[in-house]
Amino acid sequence: MAFALRSIIALGGLHFALSNPIQTPKDPCAVIGGQTWVSPKDVRACYTSVRLDPIIKANILEVITKTLAFHASLNYQIQAPPPYNDDVQEDLMTDLARINATDYALEYDFHLALSRATKRLNDGHAVWVNACYVSMFVNFIPLPLNLLPDDRGNQDVHIAHEAFEVVSAEFPDQIDFWQDALPGNFRGQLESLSGAKVLAINGRPPFDEVNANAAISGGYQALGTRQNAFFSSYRRLSEGWTYLLGDFAQKSLPLDDQVELTVIRVNRTSPETITVPYRSRIGPTATPFNDTASWRSGNCVAKPGTNGRNIYAPGEPPPETSSVESFEQQPAIGQASKMHAVHVMLHDTPLSTVLLPEHLQPTLTPLPGSYGAAQFHMLDNKTGIIVLGSLSDKSYDNFMSGLYHGLLSLKSAGGTQLLIDVTNNGGGFVCATSYLHRIIAGPKSTTEPQALLDKRIRVGPLAKELGRVFSAGGDPAMLMLFNPLRLSGADSQPLKNGTNWLDPSFDVIVNGRPDSFSQVLSKECPLGNYPYPFPPPDEALFDTKKVVIIGNGKCASACSLFLVTMGKHEGVRNVVVGGKKDVKQQYCGAVGGQASHFTAKLKNHPLAPPDLLVDGVQGIVWRLGIGIDNPGEPEEWQDHLADLNLPLTRELVNNPLAIWKEVTRRMLN
Template identity: 65%
Template sequence: MVYACPRWIGFSSVLVASASLQLVLSNLITARQDPCAAIGGMTWVSPKDVRACYASVALEPKVKTNVIEVINKTLAFHASLNYELQAPPPYNYDVQEDLMADLARISVTDYTSEYDFHVALSRATRRLNDGHCVWKYACYDALFVNYLPLPLDLLEDSEGHQDVYISSEAFEVASTGFPDQIDFWQNALPDNLRGQLESLSGAKVLAINGRDPFETVDANAEIWGGYQALGTRQNAFFSSYLRSVDGWTYIPGTFARQSLPLEDQVELTFIRVNRTSPETITLPYRSRLGDTTTKPITDTASWRSSYCVAQPGTNGQDLYAPSVPQPPLAPTSTSPAVMLHDTPLTSLGSAQFYMLDDEKTGILVIGSFEDNDWDGFTTGLYNGLMNLKKIGATQLIVDVTNNGGGVVCAAAYLHRLLAGRKSSTDPQAELDSKIRAGPLAKAIAGFFGTGQNVDPDNLMLFNPRNMVDGNNQPFRNTTNWLEPSVDIIVNGRHDSFSRRIGPRCSVAHGDWPIVPPIEPLFDTKKVVIIGNGKCASACGIFSLTMAKHEGSKTVVLGGKKDVKQKYCGTIGGEQWHFPALDSEIKTAKLKDHPLAPPDLLVNGVFGFVWRLSFGIDLPEVPAEWQDHSPDLSLPLTSQLVNNPMAIWKEVTSRLLS
């Protein structure tokens, strides 16, 4: 009896230990059987474990066939397709991609997993360097995002030399954005630097993975896509800022943030501030599950059901069906934010207004032309500019850094406000365009000739009531506005387009909540538009028309001095996504047409350029392929980088004083 209790306690401990070992063993077996269970419920994981999960799902032949067929048939509406075979100068070395040939090659290639198939498709569309024409799949894209705590900057010193540096604010940004991972990275440093991550901020980078830093920059530019100009794709590698609806946001750059778990670690050779000897470290990337709103996964089944299979809105729907779901939002990742300390005069979602201390230079910083409240957004633009004038602004800087575009009509409205009523703004302040006129497109347009009330609520974008011709005259309600089409040869291939189409947005149509004044709000020759070249779509059209028609100056921030910078990126004319096109096809009762794409089986989305804008210097050539060189390329210094107020003052002293 003396030993009964101790023996019993000991036996109980053995039982508990055995149960624990069984649980551990069970978890190990489950993880080995299901690699996605190994990252289930976790926010931060290693990229290797994410790839193991992604690569564990075999590619189903029906999925492969379905996705390629959807993209192939949707490309019949992509207006830039044949132009992208070989872009003319100055983009002849940047864009030369045969996407149809890529799809043919991918269709006969064997892939060990669905993930490998997705990467192949994604890389193929990205080689177009056209952010409008992309394949995104919520199963993989930005579901887990790779991060490093070391964003990089390209800086010029006092003698005019440019080098790559770890951002001086790197530790502050990482600590703010990833407080739960700082200790991991601190402990991942070699013994002599362990716990000294902050000391790396501001270090001069000598090599990335044993190569000259710009070899890595250029390699990234080859696969990142998004913009035709090499300079813009290089600039995306480095940190920058954005005015978003949530305030000022720090963009780490594509070195420190990857939307797919592509790399496990990076080797950096650098010289720390106030040191003279090079040091080399290897630091791991960490993959984070989306953001705080992203639904966690527990295993393969939960991942596939939540993110991979088609969702309501993945495909289109007859617009006159009882209910029309909205397209799903792909998972996104929020970058760590650093707020500026200057107080804006007015805040308007993704736009803010400031006045410099010279009391004559107004600032409008606008991160997007997209807003859920059209009337509120455009009214806010009007009121903000009027307030600047009221307090004495006679000249204006418009900061469009990282502006991804948005509603073309909002950009046209801003142009009209600034420039007043004149031939370049009334009846339109945007660009004429053309639309690809393939057989299925003509069939959709021909649907309106079948009766007066086929689209009574004017829901279809193909509706002739939504179109005006090249003389800004509306089409009749029953007109097939794609007939007669214009046949041309582009890069040796026969193509067919609509006649010249006028804009959607017109002052004469009375679509504005506040009719702009007749007189310009500013002398447009005293308006300067600045950005880092990542100015797309509506932003590109605004910048281009202000520069070419109104004499406004343009500035590109950063970039290598020996690479020609461009002040706007992809212009396009109007981007569509597959669900919108599918809705037009279904509403026109053409889903059984032999050229109609089938419904997507997966939760992906394919974008394309529906309207292709004509240029200004060469009015018969797409604006996409014309030169957009800035009036000033402004290299970034340690005083200017990610410091908008200092940048605005520097630009003012150079171009507006």
């Protein structure tokens, strides 16, 4: 049987029988079983009712440790260089050894330790997710927040003006609970909190809470981006415009029961202090359960999509979905399109389905080529808009065709300048970034043969074995990413059949640790016959000096590859919207080089991770992109400073059309 690693990786088996619930008079999981809404306290009571089985602990740690042998950033993250030297300082292997030596009575406490350790990498590709706990129930409070300036330009935290409208639409079955839970004269007055200025959260200045969350949220190297995630924002997905509640109003674990807020309501002058409860709603990917036994059997053990499979084994079709796909920050990809390389973030909550209020949704007419998360509009008679909520969708061919026809539509409509909105774009198809860049900028040295970063992969002992297997023809159908026939060297020429491209590898010292990386690899996408429905035009469609990219810093993976190459090669300007004005705003993060799925015929190798016994996902970055400004270091750790940090105002916040008009006024007209 083939051994399957996932660089957004999921490996597993079956071990429900060894779970050992603590004996209590009443099953605490039965209290929340079959319920849609419950209290966080009751969820924690269920989660903390299961003792940690030493076999489960050993299995998870072995899988994570052996998987991380492929994580290309591991030693760099011990101490990241400037400008991230204060943000990333995590020696994960030392932490895993500490966790291994710690005696955890409860499985939930063990999970928290692993989750916090991997999140300290501040790398959304390399998190540990256990579906038994993560987003099984999601914690909500009906008060999404914004960061808005006052008349003197000082930024203050506010409850979103649209808060009541949003939560009434999303949580109609819970609004009465929150209305009745408000104290005293506030009872039934939840709507009156919308727009209120927040003076304190749990008795502390609001940004103390923002920064406390940024310290544990993970995902992005830059502090500014993690701060921005605390607040509400928008995103375009296949189904339409969605509203992200932010880390304050939505949490993936039942960590908080309530929050105390000191506020000044709109048209009031006196501070008022209230306490508002969090509520936990069962997650969309959870398997319904009635008690501890059914919770564990339905949600905590490995599933057919958890572990790797032998893609050459007859009669072993792929599962409809894998565990990892539930947490990838991109729309679901159809089975026929999964062969294409992806570079995408993991997150411990599924994609938001909360709708952006209709009055905040852009009213511009979509142009031909608009498809799913990629939409094309004309803002005025010369300004084209590309909305990229993701760089992927169900169909690779349809998505790529949409990019081509959408850009031609903008040009045909008279577009001579371009705004690209990548707010909350978590990545997608790697080749989409090169294609989009090439169509916009035209044929030149920075786009031909492809507009992508060169890269190297980390080479450990098991990786060397993979090189040997594939150089000997171990993948005749060319389905696996380690196959040299799918790769090109530094000269952009395809590697020859039989090439062991990992021999020799090149030894380096990173943060005092010995490490080893492969030769330089070049292009990602096949040349000659482009892997696109249409070859790109023979000339540039737009002057890149008249292209501006907009986001909130939460652009990662394939999205980062696009922004970095457009910014550093083509001089495209980048705007971060809504960041704290005294904090440097990076326009993207978690660049990596590729986080994708790969398979190898070394299932029984002693260095190969075993099957996971739980339904878990451990992410890694398979390879690192080589820096543009400093080719001696990965692009991951180099500066991506925004050209403009645009403060949000009452008129701009969560209003894409208003933001596009303001950025056009400031940057293009």
